[in-house]
Amino acid sequence: MSSQAEAVQEFHPRVHDALENPQIRSNFRKAMDGLMTKRSAAFDDWDLEALRDLGAAVRLRALSRLPELLEELEANLQKQGVKVHWAETGDQACEIVRDICHARAAKKVIKGKSMVSEEMELNHYLEEAGIEALESDLGEYLVQLAEETPSHIIMPAIHKNTDEISELMHAKTGTNRSKDVDYLTASARQQLREKFMQADVGVSGVNFAVAETGTLCLVENEGNGRLTTTTPSCHIAVTGIEKVVEKLEDVTPLLALLTRSATGQHITTYFNMISSPRKAEEKDGPEEVHLVLVDSGRSKIYQDEELLDTLRCIRCGACMNHCPVYTRVGGHAYGTTYPGPIGKILMPHLLGLEKTQDLLSASTLCGACGEVCPVKIPIPKLLQRLRKEAVDGDSLRPSVVAGHGIKRRKLELLAWKGWALMHARPGLYRFSTRWMARLRGLMPGKLGGWTDYRTPPRLAGKTLQQQLQERQQQKTGGQS
């Protein structure tokens, strides 16, 4: 986690670099505009509010029984021949994957898309253990070629345009430079196809884990997920403990919401349902299937009634697609596995408030994220809650998140106390505002970052309260 933690602390310089980079600005703007349009069209003929209510209800019902459902999932998967592992931390999860690889003398791992494996920094870990891990999702593959991290949870290479991708593939794989997306895709496909055949182990994520039937659902478009989970002789699925749902029928509304919210698709090209290793009469499929359930701070979130809503997330990315801040600075500026609004409310639990404090204030609380969230996570409210925790700002409700109080700085506290002193005393407020109006000519022409972009605010010559008082006097004075 160390590289990630350091990255978060450089938030401001990263923002500066992103804003100064016209290519980043235009790549994200165009991509996010497109995704917003597609999402909105995909829900055209749906009662979106009713569907979101249903999605939220399904997730809440699952979370309300999370411990039992996880046990039910484990029991059913074991019955069907899937080995289930529990990891308290990302590092433990990495060790489990490594040990499975070692036990099979596996040297080559092919990976489907998995944000939890990004969170664990699994590739890095396996490399150090002498195991090659190759990403097979096209976006992840490009990001890996570029030695970067994903800039979006659904579209990892969204920060790159076609020219940049062409140049990257040319430099790293010798592919001819081309502006033809189909050509570039076909070239990547060819290179990856061989790797699937050579891989000893396939690692994938999970979108929904169904407790009642012991089914791991995987949503994807490229077919790499199916190849990852069927071609190698061993499949390891890694996922966060919150991904469990109660029944198979719960998947229907969540899937409808996920694909439409994420990419504006009515359905993805592939939807995989995995419930066991290859059976005796079956011709393909892995001999071994493992599920690694990763906690990594999630059970702590689970203990708080309000913060619990964070765990509803189905990782569609709609919140970042609609976020005016994410659209401007892109995913890398955040320096976290999950960027954008969901990252701001999730990462503090995974990394602590100390390392994520600058992310909390980087929002206007405009509410666009909460408005589009398919499972109605009150993202602005949770962000507000974390801001409060960061400054220990509420003596009635003690803070609980790790690293709370980290932003409670004497000078700022003093400023708010002064502000409260003036605004909690109407007489003092009237006195001060009238004097400010009178002395408005003395207002400074420069006000921090505000006047870098704007003229300074101008106080009126007389406050509204003064004007109303004079108006009243005129009226009672019989002038009208």
Place this chain on the structure above:
Amino acid sequence: MSDAIKIYPSKPEKVYFYATCLVDMFYPDAGMAGIQLLEREGIEVIFPEHQTCCGQPAYSSGFNDQAREVILPQLKMFPEDYPIVVPSGSCGGMMRQHYPELFAGTPQQSQAEAVAKRTWELTDFLLQVCQIKLEDKGQPIKVAMHTSCSARREMGVAEVGPKLLGQLDQVELVEQARPAECCGFGGTFAVRHAEISGAMVQDKAEAIRDAGAEHFVTTDCGCLMNIAGYAEKQKMPMQGQHILSFLWERLQAEGKAPENAGGGQ
């Protein structure tokens, strides 16, 4: 964000007017226009003289204790059961959505809930409760509208401004790109993250300019200060105004400013 269905009251005889600190100090013309629009509807406007600030700046920075300290005296200013009207979606949203959360489990819980329930964004109140009818006496003009995020999402009034402007014969409401996108104000955000805020307000001001608007109106003084301040610094040829100031001016014969207008612009 706001899931609650709004149940509008019938048109009352009296309302409480909660001006907000930004209107009081920076845009008193918007407050005066709002009061006169209400009086034109035959409503008596009560201005509780002890009002200061809704508490939002501290609340959105996480300083709930200081927010509560400021809100406590505000809660006591509305003893009668009259609607409380606010010329701001942002402060209105604070009162309607966040007061109940902030005071939950405290002795002031029911008072906070009562205030929340009676709080209305002023343009919404004029349109839905007063069923206001506007006759335009101004010259033809092209106007863009920026509904603040809190007016749009917390108070649910995105349709209100365009409907009011639609009543004005000489006003052409022009369509801007991404009308629902935030202008980048966000209170202390504009200072703490000045560069991101600067990028956002640039896009908003350019969208308004590119829509061909000579004039833009907003529901909130924060957005107004932000967008107009940017446009002025960049010498963009457009003027901004609070929608209430604009509406009031359009009702007057040419050239007549709101009563007592004090140079907020």
